[in-house]
Amino acid sequence: MHFETAPAKINLTLDTLFKRRDGFHEVNMVMTTVDLNDQLSFSKRKDKKIIIDTEHQYVPTDRRNLAYQAASLMMETYGIQTGVNITIDKRIPIAAGLAGGSADAAAAFRGMNALYDLGIETAELAELSSKLGSDIPFCVYGGTAIASGRGEKIEHLPKPPNAWVILAKPKINVSTKTIYQALKPGKNPPGSREMAAAVKEGDYKEIIALMKNDLQEVTCRRYPEVGRLIDSMSASGADCAMMSGSGPTVFGFVQKERQAAHLYNAMKGCCSEVYKVRLLG
Known part of the structure; x- marks a missing residue:
């Protein structure tokens, strides 16, 4: 039996440059991890099946599941002859x-490597994982990084300054593909390199000032409740409030725990799914 932790990520920046x-x-994106995690366990099977077990009703347990696809790709690539049981505590x-x-898929790449004692370097796992999704290479490494290309080129950054993060997800699901299809890339000046410099300097105020997400405008236009949630979080005392990825989750930064408790309680008044977590980076 082997266990893996799969942390969530947030975007400090998301620059869309052009369509390839x-x-x-x-x-170009600066991403970091937060202390909100899925937990995965892995055990060998005597047959060649991949069995996904989860209690979450909306998580597929067949080939649609990215962790399943990651395990299958590992078996195919490295000649693994027996199957695996994967339990996901979502x-x-x-x-x-x-x-x-993507975090679960990344955990599956690491988990299969450890379970079968393959000794594959993390960089090789990350490169292989790019076949399944653009965010997975970052998730294989974790930490904080600037990602470029379609997201698969990773440059590691130091951990940002300590902060509390309040995450609030409205009761909608957003399709990343749909948001990108509606996007006009290159509309806004990029800011990821400046953000990377601020992270290296450990400059909290500059990090807050430089946060941006090119997808936010598109998502808020289609789902006005996301914009309202950002406004509510800002009005409730967040140092910065922004959408992560293609949404709909909104996050806010504060530095003190009592501020985090206040912001958490304020957001619980307008959103049922709220989390108070720390930056991992």
């Missing part, structure tokens, strides 16, 4: 802009 010939968007909200599915 392969249909993907060229992006705590990260789904379709939320927090890379919950």
